[in-house]
Amino acid sequence: xxxxxxxxxxxxxxxxxxxxxxxxxxxxxxxxxxxxxxxxxxxxxxxxxxxxxxxxxxxxxxxxxxxxxxxxxxxxxxxxxxxxxxxxxxxxxxxxxxxxxxxxxxxxxxxxxxxxxxxxxxxxxxxxxxxxxxxxxxxxxxxxxxxxxxxxxxxxxxxxxxxxxxxxxxxxxxxxxxxxxxxxxxxxxxxxxxxxxxxxxxxxxxxxxxxxxxxxxxxxxxxxxxxxxxxxxxxxxxxxxxxxxxxxxxxxxxxxxxxxxxxxxxxxxx
Numbered sequence: 692x693x694x695x696x697x698x699x700x701x702x703x704x705x706x707x708x709x710x711x712x713x714x715x716x717x718x719x720x721x722x723x724x725x726x727x728x729x730x731x732x733x734x735x736x737x738x739x740x741x742x743x744x745x746x747x748x749x750x751x752x753x754x755x756x757x758x759x760x761x762x763x764x765x766x767x768x769x770x771x772x773x774x775x776x777x778x779x780x781x782x783x784x785x786x787x788x789x790x791x792x793x794x795x796x797x798x799x800x801x802x803x804x805x806x807x808x809x810x811x812x813x814x815x816x817x818x819x820x821x822x823x824x825x826x827x828x829x830x831x832x833x834x835x836x837x838x839x840x841x842x843x844x845x846x847x848x849x850x851x852x853x854x855x856x857x858x859x860x861x862x863x864x865x866x867x868x869x870x871x872x873x874x875x876x877x878x879x880x881x882x883x884x885x886x887x888x889x890x891x892x893x894x895x896x897x898x899x900x901x902x903x904x905x906x907x908x909x910x911x912x913x914x915x916x917x918x919x920x921x922x923x924x925x926x927x928x929x930x931x932x933x934x935x936x937x938x939x940x941x942x943x944x945x946x947x948x949x950x951x952x953x954x955x956x957x958x959x960x961x
Contacts, residue, residue: 748786806931818881833860856907862920863888926953
């Protein structure tokens with residue numbers, strides 16, 4: 692006897708989007724979130740683009756108040772007395788509540804002095820992927836790649852299926868060429884439009900630097916005078932070595948200026 696009854700199977704996937712914010716502590720022990728409005732706007736845009744909202748989902752203003760309230764809670768606990776720290780805000784499907792986690796910044800003054808060492812990831816990004824444009828829990832490839840980094844290396848660069856440079860596993864990428872032109876991969880190659888990426892682009896234009904969003908290849912990395920990466924926590928980090936390249940990179944005057952401008956407060960308060 693044949694059973695023609697069809698069973699409807701509903702698979703529920705829990706989408707989580709998040710943003711990572713740098714919090715600096717001033718001399719009066721005030722907690723100052725860098726680029727708070729930008730982070731909140733990105734969260735709010737993401738939950739709408741990914742259809743995570745309901746009628747009573749959080750507004751941008753409610754998100755801001757939730758973050759401020761949580762920071763007041765941390766301040767009373769007096770956990771971070773001397774250093775900047777990372778605050779992560781998570782929001783799930785239906786977007787009714789922000790959840791938080793926090794940790795000390797892992798970046799040290801020595802790292803800024805000596806620079807990072809990078810690898811080239813064999814894992815390709817697909818340039819037409821929608822997921823790559825959002826910060827969600829769909830980060831497995833990046834986590835796998837980071838777990839395989841050689842000892843002493845900090846980040847891995849990823850290319851797309853057309854062999855154009857996209858981004859790092861947790862950062863955006865820039866080069867400075869032999870003509871002192873700053874270049875960064877175009878968004879249409881498949882990468883996150885990072886908040887610090889935009890800050891660096893806007894600042895560079897204001898300073899009169901030549902900056903371009905363009906196609907970058909392995910050959911461009913080989914010929915580059917300087918390479919640096921960015922995210923909201925570390926600001927700007929210069930690269931002294933890429934494992935697969937034979938050359939090393941310098942910290943050019945333009946790069947030094949960018950690092951100084953966007954470097955977080957790392958040292959103890961006097």
